[in-house]
Amino acid sequence: MRGFVFNGPGTPPTLEALPDPEPRPGEVLLRVGANTVCGTDLRIMRGEKTKGVDLGVVLGHEVAGTVAAVGEDVEAYAVGDLCGIVPVLPCGRCRACQGGLEHQCTAASIVGYGVNGGLADLMLVPEIGVRTGRLVTAPVDIPPEHLALAEPLSCCINGLDQYRVDVGDTVVILGAGPIGLLHLQLARLAGATTVVVSDPAESRRAVASELGATTTVDPTGGDLPAVVDDLTAGRGADVAVVCIGRPELVNDALRLVRVRGRVSLFAGLAGKGWAEIEANVIHYREITVVGASNSARAHYERAVDLIGRGLIDTARMLTHRFPLDRASEAIDFVASGEGIKVAVIPDLDHEEGSGHGH
Numbered sequence: 001m002r003g004f005v006f007n008g009p010g011t012p013p014t015l016e017a018l019p020d021p022e023p024r025p026g027e028v029l030l031r032v033g034a035n036t037v038c039g040t041d042l043r044i045m046r047g048e049k050t051k052g053v054d055l056g057v058v059l060g061h062e063v064a065g066t067v068a069a070v071g072e073d074v075e076a077y078a079v080g081d082l083c084g085i086v087p088v089l090p091c092g093r094c095r096a097c098q099g100g101l102e103h104q105c106t107a108a109s110i111v112g113y114g115v116n117g118g119l120a121d122l123m124l125v126p127e128i129g130v131r132t133g134r135l136v137t138a139p140v141d142i143p144p145e146h147l148a149l150a151e152p153l154s155c156c157i158n159g160l161d162q163y164r165v166d167v168g169d170t171v172v173i174l175g176a177g178p179i180g181l182l183h184l185q186l187a188r189l190a191g192a193t194t195v196v197v198s199d200p201a202e203s204r205r206a207v208a209s210e211l212g213a214t215t216t217v218d219p220t221g222g223d224l225p226a227v228v229d230d231l232t233a234g235r236g237a238d239v240a241v242v243c244i245g246r247p248e249l250v251n252d253a254l255r256l257v258r259v260r261g262r263v264s265l266f267a268g269l270a271g272k273g274w275a276e277i278e279a280n281v282i283h284y285r286e287i288t289v290v291g292a293s294n295s296a297r298a299h300y301e302r303a304v305d306l307i308g309r310g311l312i313d314t315a316r317m318l319t320h321r322f323p324l325d326r327a328s329e330a331i332d333f334v335a336s337g338e339g340i341k342v343a344v345i346p347d348l349d350h351e352e353g354s355g356h357g358h
Helices: 039-046 128-133 150-163 177-192 202-210 224-231 248-256 277-285 295-306 324-336
Strands: 002-005 014-017 026-036 061-068 082-085 122-125 135-137 171-176 194-199 214-219 237-242 257-265 288-291 320-323 341-345
Touching: 002 324, 014 324, 026 082, 039 324, 061 122, 061 150, 082 150, 135 288, 135 295, 150 177, 150 237, 150 257, 150 288, 171 224, 171 248, 177 194, 177 202, 177 214, 177 237, 194 224, 202 214, 214 224, 224 248, 237 248, 248 257, 248 277, 257 277, 320 324, 324 341
Parallel strands: 171 194, 171 237, 194 214, 237 257, 257 288, 320 341
Antiparallel strands: 002 014, 026 061, 026 122, 026 341, 061 082, 082 135
16 A cells, blocks of 8 residues: 655655555454545644654545455444544543543544554554544445545534534634635534635635625735624624634734624644733623634534535535645645645546646
8 A cells, every 4th residue: 555654844755655454353444535635734744733743654634435344343334334534533531531522532542643544545443443433434425535524624513612603693714724614614504694704815715705705805905803893883793713823813803703702713823822812802802712623523423414415515625636646746735725625535547636626
């Protein structure tokens, strides 16, 4: 098999020939159908995210594929099942796991960090991942590259559960990358009647409009606070979601919401994540600030259901596809900020993949 291997921060990953894994008792072997590329993959390669990342690991955590083989004692999965994977493999014993927060497990292994991930032909799901239900079966008619988006969507669903959208709300989304566009769609599904999306890229604002944004703003040339004030008669938005890891956006979000509004700091910030905030705005306006990290199986199952029902427009999200032997090109393309979501599909013909989507 081939695997796209992490060689250390700042060092380009390489596509290498690796031994085909054989599932041991309790394990499941997936034939990877698709792995969508995440901004976190870039942060790992740049050395901005190092905790728990092993040298020599196969990258990729937004994975979908079909079961190729099962080890002894595996009864819940059969060869040919289409599955997505929740990448956090929890211990099941720590206080977080026992409290129903397995995505916050303090002893978790993570696919694409310490467990070989989906930028490969094959991926072995360890026994603990199988036992704790990390593999989620899906309808076989979902294209694998669409199912792979269940992972980022599940994280956004976890975020939505924290910041809450009520029917009739006004929501501001800061950033129209893949995560911002997923939050946009979830906000509309939850009942928001006004969704303002702010992004400097005209192409991404256009996609946001296609996916349900009622207003888009170029923050480099437009006056976002004035737009929000106009739409809400000066009251402020009910919710603001920070979907780009820029520290200055934290204060921007606080100033955009109403009294007792809600702000989600969804995007991770570089380094230690420091942001200087105007705390008195939170204090006097009684603003709720929440975060969200990773997702649990329940979030993932909801994501698969939404994708399967066609309630999230995954087709519009997926703008580019690359074969595995062009994984480096796919990563570079994501770093360029062009397109929306990039999928690496191992069995895609080398000439079929391109920078223009399919």
